[in-house]
Amino acid sequence: MIPSDGRVVSATGVLAQFAAAGVLEAADVHVAKMVTRTGGENDPSVALAVALTVRALRAGSVCLPLDQARPMAHFFVREDDDQAARTDIDALPWPDPLDWLATVVDSPLVGDEDATINSRPLRCVDGAVYLERYWCDQESIRVILAHRAEPLPAVDESALTAALDEFFPGGDQEADQRRAVAAAVRGRTTVIAGGPGTGKTRTISWVVEAMRRQWMAQGETGRIALAAPTGKAAARLTESLRENTAGPSSPAGTQGAGEDAMAVPGQLHAVTLHRLLGARPGRGVSFGPARRLPYDLVVVDEMSMVSLSLMARLLEALSPSTRLVMVGDADQLTPVDAGAVLADITAAGLAGPDPLGGGIVELRHGFRFDSAIAQLADAVRRGDADATLELLRASPEGLQFDELDPGIVELDALPALRRELEVQARGIGHAATSGDGNGAVRALEGHRLLCAHRTGVYGVSRWSAMVQQVQRPALASGSDADPDWFTGRPLLATRNMAELGISNGDTGVVIATPEGPRAAMSNGRSYAPFVLEGIETMFAMTIHKSQGSQFDRVTVVLPGADSPLLTRELLYTAITRARRGVRIIGLREAIVTAVRTPARRASGLTDRLQRTSVRPH
Numbered sequence: 001m002i003p004s005d006g007r008v009v010s011a012t013g014v015l016a017q018f019a020a021a022g023v024l025e026a027a028d029v030h031v032a033k034m035v036t037r038t039g040g041e042n043d044p045s046v047a048l049a050v051a052l053t054v055r056a057l058r059a060g061s062v063c064l065p066l067d068q069a070r071p072m073a074h075f076f077v078r079e080d081d082d083q084a085a086r087t088d089i090d091a092l093p094w095p096d097p098l099d100w101l102a103t104v105v106d107s108p109l110v111g112d113e114d115a116t117i118n119s120r121p122l123r124c125v126d127g128a129v130y131l132e133r134y135w136c137d138q139e140s141i142r143v144i145l146a147h148r149a150e151p152l153p154a155v156d157e158s159a160l161t162a163a164l165d166e167f168f169p170g171g172d173q174e175a176d177q178r179r180a181v182a183a184a185v186r187g188r189t190t191v192i193a194g195g196p197g198t199g200k201t202r203t204i205s206w207v208v209e210a211m212r213r214q215w216m217a218q219g220e221t222g223r224i225a226l227a228a229p230t231g232k233a234a235a236r237l238t239e240s241l242r243e244n245t246a247g248p249s250s251p252a253g254t255q256g257a258g259e260d261a262m263a264v265p266g267q268l269h270a271v272t273l274h275r276l277l278g279a280r281p282g283r284g285v286s287f288g289p290a291r292r293l294p295y296d297l298v299v300v301d302e303m304s305m306v307s308l309s310l311m312a313r314l315l316e317a318l319s320p321s322t323r324l325v326m327v328g329d330a331d332q333l334t335p336v337d338a339g340a341v342l343a344d345i346t347a348a349g350l351a352g353p354d355p356l357g358g359g360i361v362e363l364r365h366g367f368r369f370d371s372a373i374a375q376l377a378d379a380v381r382r383g384d385a386d387a388t389l390e391l392l393r394a395s396p397e398g399l400q401f402d403e404l405d406p407g408i409v410e411l412d413a414l415p416a417l418r419r420e421l422e423v424q425a426r427g428i429g430h431a432a433t434s435g436d437g438n439g440a441v442r443a444l445e446g447h448r449l450l451c452a453h454r455t456g457v458y459g460v461s462r463w464s465a466m467v468q469q470v471q472r473p474a475l476a477s478g479s480d481a482d483p484d485w486f487t488g489r490p491l492l493a494t495r496n497m498a499e500l501g502i503s504n505g506d507t508g509v510v511i512a513t514p515e516g517p518r519a520a521m522s523n524g525r526s527y528a529p530f531v532l533e534g535i536e537t538m539f540a541m542t543i544h545k546s547q548g549s550q551f552d553r554v555t556v557v558l559p560g561a562d563s564p565l566l567t568r569e570l571l572y573t574a575i576t577r578a579r580r581g582v583r584i585i586g587l588r589e590a591i592v593t594a595v596r597t598p599a600r601r602a603s604g605l606t607d608r609l610q611r612t613s614v615r616p617h
């Protein structure tokens with residue numbers, strides 16, 4: 001059936017055309033050829049559906065709705081593919097969606113929509129093509145969440161009310177947090193969603209404390225685990241709980257928490273989800289349906305970064321009686337891997353009957369800043385381009401909009417940014433030269449320049465070179481013995497070094513010490529250079545890499561309006577990295593495009609959760 005103009009094109013020919021346009025990559029073509037050859041399928045439109053499904057997975061979708069394939073393909077073209085940028089994706093030989101669906105459904109590669117067990121590699125449900133493995137993960141999540149929506153027995157309501165009255169003595173601004181703590185105690189599964197500074201971490205500490213009191217009131221002990229998808233996010237949760245702890249400091253009544261055998265909120269130690277599940281490279285996870293996690297309460301922070309398969313493994317490893325509390329900001333960038341589980345569950349709850357049976361609570365009051373940044377983030381989140389532009393044009397305190405094309409502008413045309421970079425470099429240099437690691441890291445985190453792209457004129461490569469030119473002379477005196485480890489060099493860890501307590505994405509600064517240069521890292525520790533691997537110089541970073549971190553001030557370099565990376569989630573994530581000030585460099589069209597373009601991530605989870613009826617608790 002491809003193409004419609006009657007040319008005879010083999011599967012190889014069709015895949016080659018889509019690959020030449022940058023829509024498919026070698027890996028997608030390879031998988032499609034292998035699957036179709038093994039399954040005895042010769043129809044080129046089926047090969048195309050397989051290749052596009054694999055491509056969609058790598059772009060974060062769980063499935064490929066065939067009638068959405070063409071608009072989705074615009075997001076598949078890689079940022080640095082210049083050849084592809086010149087190809088008209090709509091002019092490719094797209095099959096007619098209805099014919100395409102009929103052919104795919106009839107293919108020997110595709111199992112029955114309702115089959116409990118499907119030995120074929122694909123399944124087509126509600127017009128969307130799934131690789132069977134991802135369909136199984138999605139179904140596993142749906143079924144387990146539906147079972148978990150049943151109410152938990154034996155909540156001591158008087159202990160709960162006493163705790164809530166103590167934590168929240170009054171005030172409307174705490175009403176959502178109160179509801180969240182109550183839902184977490186009463187339900188098996190709770191989502192606590194909210195933007196930055198809405199009190200999510202503080203609420204986690206109240207949940208832990210309220211549960212501790214439940215167990216005490218019932219003469220029981222309870223075990224608690226705290227986890228996050230990345231090492232960096234886990235370290236940040238541990239740290240914030242320490243700073244944010246509510247409630248008394250006696251550990252009575254509880255035992256076994258993550259790694260530490262303590263359960264006072266401020267003394268809990270969060271671990272990565274992989275570690276919690278006992279994941280071993282290439283050998284799956286140690287905990288699952290046959291060996292359940294030994295906890296009564298599991299709290300997962302930064303849920304927006306949890307992928308479909310990780311969520312499936314977590315749910316499968318939970319005993320039905322274990323409470324699960326998922327915390328995160330559903331408007332942020334979604335995981336690099338397929339699936340946006342937090343956004344899907346929250347969307348299901350907001351659009352229809354709550355799939356968790358009453359356990360989705362949105363925290364709406366911002367405690368940290370009632371500032372222009374919060375208003376800007378809210379306008380972006382709502383998709384309101386006019387309000388976003390109006391705020392930027394008014395340039396209230398904390399917001400600056402440099403309406404310039406970042407693809408051609410030089411730092412000389414941005415004197416305020418240049419000055420800020422110079423002052424920051426002097427701060428880093430001064431602390432680094434005097435061996436003050438914490439001071440150097442604090443200065444480094446005072447400002448961060450963020451780009452959407454890694455490469456190209458809008459990317460980290462060009463912008464970090466420009467920042468380096470301004471900052472390098474002010475960082476240190478230039479008398480370093482080892483030019484690779486010059487004093488004041490800003491660092492980025494590009495891999496996890498668990499044994500050193502360093503996570504991929506951690507940053508730091510080279511400081512001068514009597515023993516020679518050392519790397520002072522954001523985890524508060526310093527290291528001799530020779531023990532570190534995968535360390536790079538960092539004068540700017542991608543917005544993706546910055547997720548899970550915050551800085552005093554942020555400069556956001558927007559790409560051109562035609563960038564496939566430009567989405568609402570990207571802009572929202574960039575803005576919300578800042579505590580006190582945001583500067584945006586970009587063209588108005590890029591802002592409008594970003595605000596009006598929600599990330600296209602296909603998934604059947606929201607829809608299927610809404611169709612699963614549960615009883616509210």
Ligand SMILES: Nc1ncnc2c1ncn2[C@@H]1O[C@H](COP(=O)(O)OP(=O)(O)OP(=O)(O)O)[C@@H](O)[C@H]1O
Pocket residue numbers: 173174177194195196197198199200201202203240244367368
């Ligand atoms: N009910 C409350 N009353 C007063 N202050 C609060 C309340 N809840 C939270 N805060 C304060 O607001 C600030 C932000 O809270 P918290 O760190 O818990 O937010 P968050 O949503 O986890 O933020 P982020 O996602 O940015 O880390 C903290 O200083 C915290 O102590």
